[in-house]
Amino acid sequence: MPLATTRRAGLVDQVIEQLRDAVRQGEWRIGTRIPTEPELVATLGVGRNTVREAVRALSHSGLLEVRQGDGTYVRATSEVSGAIRRLCGTELREALQVRRMLEVEGARLAATARTEEELARLRELHDQRDAAQREARFDDFVHADAEFHLAVVRCGHNALLTELYRGLTEVVTASVAATANEKLGPAERIEHHGILNAIADRDPARAAVEAAEFLDELLAGLDS
Template sequence: MPLSTTHRTGLVDQVIEQLREAIRSGEWPLGERIPTECTLVADLGVGRNTVREAVRALAHSGLLEVRQGDGTYVRATSEVSGAIRRLAGTELREVLQVRKPLEIEGARLAADARTDDDLTRMRELLDARDKAWADGRLDEYVRIDAAFHQATIDAAHNTVLTELYRGLTEVVVASVAATTQLDVPEPAPTGHHGLLDALADRDAERAADEVCAFFDELATRA
């Protein structure tokens, strides 16, 4: 990474924080295997038990997944996301039920608080998303669509809401991918242009209605 050597007080807590930061910063990407126990022991200058306890704590919080005989993998980028993943699992309907009220309120707030830069960012994302779809680059489509949803929340300029929604990043991406597959064999991208128009007009209720209709339509297919 490299990891910095720890002090001799609160070793487990220090190791937990360093491992958490490696995950949060992307040095250890989502879905990738982390360094071996031996490597961590050498890099940190602590004992095996300290490393094991730190890994166990992060696995319990949902950030890591220990696979016996294979290694330890990054499962989520935050404790919030890890908790949601444990609760929701692969139940798409549950994920949509959590996202819906957050995004409805986010749209209402964004209609009042959005800036011109926010609108420009969202338009760029929609254009890139539609092009990815037209080109058949579905993985990129999913990533950009999820980024559009985050950009809508960001436009509300509510720090608590933004951080809460950012904690759902993995389940949002997974649910976008899942809902995309619901349209096969001839899928069509679900449009967000009506929402963008409502935000441009600063029409909070129309923006909320656009989001509500979007999730209600998904719920009929989930």
């Protein structure tokens, strides 16, 4: 990934911003190792200490993860997401509980505020999700399912709720992957027709119930 040579003033801040942009724009994806320190020094035209300080700052914010003796990896797509991941930790129950709080209200708002164009997009994502589930395409299913839930929240037209949920993207994706059986057999399928139909019918109470029920099922499954 080509990075622009920095100016001499405010080098650390400039490097931080360029590394952040590389993650935000998808040049470096979640879980991938970023270029080594010498490679970044050569590409950016700055000193080793400048790169080291920038990486340390992004590591503290949760965007990057430094693995001693292995390299530096992308941990989240934004500082908000990194903070939420630290709060939730790796505990699946906590992730599902946070999802429930945000998604129930998101579905309620979506049933009231969604547009016809947004409803069409929800149906498209829902079809993609179901097709991937039917055909046992696990990675595609996880991606489509997470996208569907984000689209539901966006339909509520609450910018703050959407931003909070976007910060939860990695947690949502990880929880989808953790709760979906890789074989995606009929017994493991979780349907979202109820949520979609309630939003289409502009029924906020039913949409909230549908959003809560499937997450409650997943939470209950952790105890079985």
